[in-house]
Amino acid sequence: MSSSADAGRVSACAVAVDVALLTIRDGALAILLVEPDTPDLSGRWSLPGRRVRDDESLDDAAHRALLELAGIAAPGAHLEQLRTYGEPNRDPHGRVVSVAYIALTPHPPEPRPPAGRARFFAVEEVGGRELALAYDHERIVPDAIERARSKLEYTPLATAFVDEPFTLADLRHVYEAVWGVEVDAANFRRKVVSAEDFVVETAGLSTPGPGGGRPAKLYRRGTATTLHPAMLRPR
Amino acid sequence: MSSSADAGRVSACAVAVDVALLTIRDGALAILLVEPDTPDLSGRWSLPGRRVRDDESLDDAAHRALLELAGIAAPGAHLEQLRTYGEPNRDPHGRVVSVAYIALTPHPPEPRPPAGRARFFAVEEVGGRELALAYDHERIVPDAIERARSKLEYTPLATAFVDEPFTLADLRHVYEAVWGVEVDAANFRRKVVSAEDFVVETAGLSTPGPGGGRPAKLYRRGTATTLHPAMLRPR
DNA sequence: TCAATAGTGTCTTTTAGACATTATATG
DNA sequence: CATATAATGTCTAAAAGACACTATTGA
Numbered sequence: 001m002s003s004s005a006d007a008g009r010v011s012a013c014a015v016a017v018d019v020a021l022l023t024i025r026d027g028a029l030a031i032l033l034v035e036p037d038t039p040d041l042s043g044r045w046s047l048p049g050r051r052v053r054d055d056e057s058l059d060d061a062a063h064r065a066l067l068e069l070a071g072i073a074a075p076g077a078h079l080e081q082l083r084t085y086g087e088p089n090r091d092p093h094g095r096v097v098s099v100a101y102i103a104l105t106p107h108p109p110e111p112r113p114p115a116g117r118a119r120f121f122a123v124e125e126v127g128g129r130e131l132a133l134a135y136d137h138e139r140i141v142p143d144a145i146e147r148a149r150s151k152l153e154y155t156p157l158a159t160a161f162v163d164e165p166f167t168l169a170d171l172r173h174v175y176e177a178v179w180g181v182e183v184d185a186a187n188f189r190r191k192v193v194s195a196e197d198f199v200v201e202t203a204g205l206s207t208p209g210p211g212g213g214r215p216a217k218l219y220r221r222g223t224a225t226t227l228h229p230a231m232l233r234p235r
Numbered sequence: 236m237s238s239s240a241d242a243g244r245v246s247a248c249a250v251a252v253d254v255a256l257l258t259i260r261d262g263a264l265a266i267l268l269v270e271p272d273t274p275d276l277s278g279r280w281s282l283p284g285r286r287v288r289d290d291e292s293l294d295d296a297a298h299r300a301l302l303e304l305a306g307i308a309a310p311g312a313h314l315e316q317l318r319t320y321g322e323p324n325r326d327p328h329g330r331v332v333s334v335a336y337i338a339l340t341p342h343p344p345e346p347r348p349p350a351g352r353a354r355f356f357a358v359e360e361v362g363g364r365e366l367a368l369a370y371d372h373e374r375i376v377p378d379a380i381e382r383a384r385s386k387l388e389y390t391p392l393a394t395a396f397v398d399e400p401f402t403l404a405d406l407r408h409v410y411e412a413v414w415g416v417e418v419d420a421a422n423f424r425r426k427v428v429s430a431e432d433f434v435v436e437t438a439g440l441s442t443p444g445p446g447g448g449r450p451a452k453l454y455r456r457g458t459a460t461t462l463h464p465a466m467l468r469p470r
Numbered sequence: 471t472c473a474a475t476a477g478t479g480t481c482t483t484t485t486a487g488a489c490a491t492t493a494t495a496t497g
Numbered sequence: 498c499a500t501a502t503a504a505t506g507t508c509t510a511a512a513a514g515a516c517a518c519t520a521t522t523g524a
Contacts, residue, residue, distance in 0.1 A: 013249070013250050015321070015332045052332070054323070057321065058319065058321040058322075084293065084319045084334045087292055087293075088290055088291065095289055097250045097293070099319045099332075169502080184488075184489085185503080186487095186504075187486070187487060187488080190486095206503095208501080208503095209502080211495095211501050211502080212495050213494080213495055213496075213500085213503070214494040214501085214503040214504075217503085217504090228470055229484085232486085235463055419514070421477075421478075421515090424477070425478095426512090426513085429512095442522095443474080443522050444523085446473070446474050446522095446524080447473070447523030448475030449474085449476040449521035450476080450521070451476055464513095
């Protein structure tokens with residue numbers, strides 16, 4: 001919007017970003033949380049967040065939050081806005097409007113926080129009572145999880161959780177981990193290969209595990225941005 | 236996020252809201268634009284936007300922008316965040332982070348701007364060259380339109396464009412206006428009534444127009460938040 | 471009556487889902 | 498050989514879409 005016209009009661013108002021970094025760990029959806037070493041927060045874990053600098057884009061601030069608070073450089077991770085949380089009293093330190101992001105990455109990059117602690121939690125643990133989150137992150141985290149779950153339905157975003165090249169079993173395990181349900185391998189295969197440009201077949205084959213098994217074809221990400229038809233989760 | 240820890244190059248940084256108010260006008264999707272009376276913007280139209288006050292929620296600021304810049308009080312309108320636009324140089328007056336909203340309302344409420352001009356444009360006109368938008372609103376407007384189009388698919392949001400009670404023809408005209416396609420009345424009816432809690436039938440009947448015609452059953456909004464199955468637009 | 475609009479029936483195609491069968495690897 | 502995993506085939510049910518048909522109004 002413009003400026004000049006409306007003076008009003010507009011004063012210092014901070015803009016921050018909070019990042020929900022999601023990954024697949026031990027077959028389950030996991031989220032990165034940090035424990036600030038500041039004494040005033042009674043050991044509550046929170047999403048990594050930083051104030052946005054004057055010369056920095058919101059996306060850049062999100063990457064910086066991951067780097068400075070968890071030691072994670074994830075330049076290739078999928079990063080997208082979740083929504084902006086701006087209730088006047090959401091932060092006890094003053095008015096802070098926070099742009100929340102979700103970031104998706106394959107495998108857990110090991111957190112190396114310069115201060116405090118940082119680790120991945122299975123999302124199942126986060127809902128419980130024993131893990132209290134700071135600020136309004138109790139609201140942001142479920143929003144982030146639901147966003148990931150629903151975007152797997154109508155976008156090819158599941159591929160952001162696997163390294164290339166990948167097998168269709170790898171991709172299916174992503175859906176199973178994020179949705180928390182079993183997916184029929186045969187029907188899954190048909191839907192993935194029939195959805196236009198979701199994945200592209202390579203010439204390679206996977207090497208079977210120690211117990212044997214037929215080698216699987218290897219695939220790479222396709223160019224699609226939405227899935228036709230969608231991969232709907234069971235209702 | 237927190238505060239105290241990171242000082243950095245964080246300074247004055249304004250937060251604003253911009254609102255894309257969408258409605259159905261003359262059978263087409265229309266958007267509200269305002270023409271600021273400030274001389275420095277060379278007559279470019281823009282979305283109504285306001286800076287967010289210290290004591291005000293983002294949603295409240297969105298309503299205030301509609302009221303102060305277009306004279307439209309739409310307390311019942313559907314209001315939801317679109318996304319936040321925060322590139323460092325998006326506003327020539329300085330760093331302004333803008334939380335964009337979409338608002339959906341039945342019929343065009345007549346704009347009565349206290350200053351400048353405000354009117355609805357069919358969204359088809361906005362893409363053209365003769366209507367230049369200020370700031371980065373050229374990006375926000377297509378995002379808003381696409382959001383409305385896709386939300387009609389998997390949410391009952393079409394009902395936000397009609398007054399209650401409404402006929403299924405009214406609702407179908409919303410889909411046709413927003414998507415810009417014709418929708419088969421028979422199949423549309425079947426899908427709407429079979430989608431759980433999309434609409435609820437009332438006892439009333441509509442009064443036919445001057446040319447006659449069978450009176451239509453009247454419906455109200457149901458309680459669903461998502462549609463099962465979805466109302467997919469033609470590909 | 472006719473024109474106009476609402477609502478139902480029916481048929482075909484597409485998609486989803488359950489589950490059996492075949493293919494190719496290891497030990 | 499048995500076991501494990503990948504890939505295909507088959508059948509049924511659900512949903513989408515085209516379109517004919519019936520129902521109820523005004524003129």
